[in-house]
Amino acid sequence: MPPSALRDRKRERTRRALLAAAAELFEQRGYEETTVADIAAAAEVGTRTFFNYFGSKEELLFPDPEERVRAAVAAVAARRPGEQPVEVVLRALRAVGDTPGEHLIDDLAARLALLRARISRTVPAVSGRAAHAQLVAQREIARHLHRAFPGELDEVGAAALVGGVVGAVSGALTVVFQEGNPADGERLQRRIDETTTRVLRPWLAGHR
Structure with missing residues (x-):
């Protein structure tokens, strides 16, 4: 598999992990009680990585x-x-x-x-x-x-x-x-x- 395809697959996995983490936290804690830092931590990435994928918390929805x-x-x-x-x-x-x-x-x-x-x-x-x-x-x-x-x-x-x-x-x-x-x-x-x-x-x- 070409390196570009591997990078794309990794990016998609990270992106999906952020969405899944957000859905889980929004359901459990509530939207307003969940922070970007909470979502990034649940997805096992840093906050800076979060903003490489989404511009804001509401963008996850x-x-x-x-x-x-x-x-x-x-x-x-x-x-x-x-x-x-x-x-x-x-x-x-x-x-x-x-x-x-x-x-x-x-x-x-x-x-x-x-x-x-x-x-x-x-x-x-x-x-x-x-x-x-x-x-x-x-x-x-x-x-x-x-x-x-x-x-x-x-x-x-x-x-x-x-x-x-x-x-x-x-x-x-x-x-x-x-x-x-x-x-x-x-x-x-x-x-x-x-x-x-x-x-x-x-x-x-x-x-x-």
Whole structure:
């Protein structure tokens, strides 16, 4: 294996170790009670090494933002015959991580999505970053949704549908996170899936 490939593999292992350490500490101690130094120590690296990978603590909750948007666009492009626009929107939002669900609870990406959704509702710095990331993702999803359903949705209609679904699900999940026990991640995950399905039922019925 070339030295460059070995270096890339080592960097990816270190990066993933930092993400895994952060997820573990955020779940156990809480986001605000965890410091960058705590995360670096748990990942067995120095604080300077941490900042070679992430610019801040909140950035850990938003890894690979461009990749997340690409995943959402791919979800729209992969729509199945007969699939409704609202179903495509939900799948795209789950791909980007704005609506956690349909993931294994021990998967690192799923854990981070769950943490991001919960923490962004209580921590202003994370909330602002989440709002910006969500706006970027919504614009791209709406743009591609319009292309996928040109006969059903114009640009305004696509943007309205994406924004409506995001608002409805986000509002409902705020209540779920207030009621849920953060330590019981599997039960919270089920509640998220159930609530999302219930909230979207009228949308699905209206688009049949």
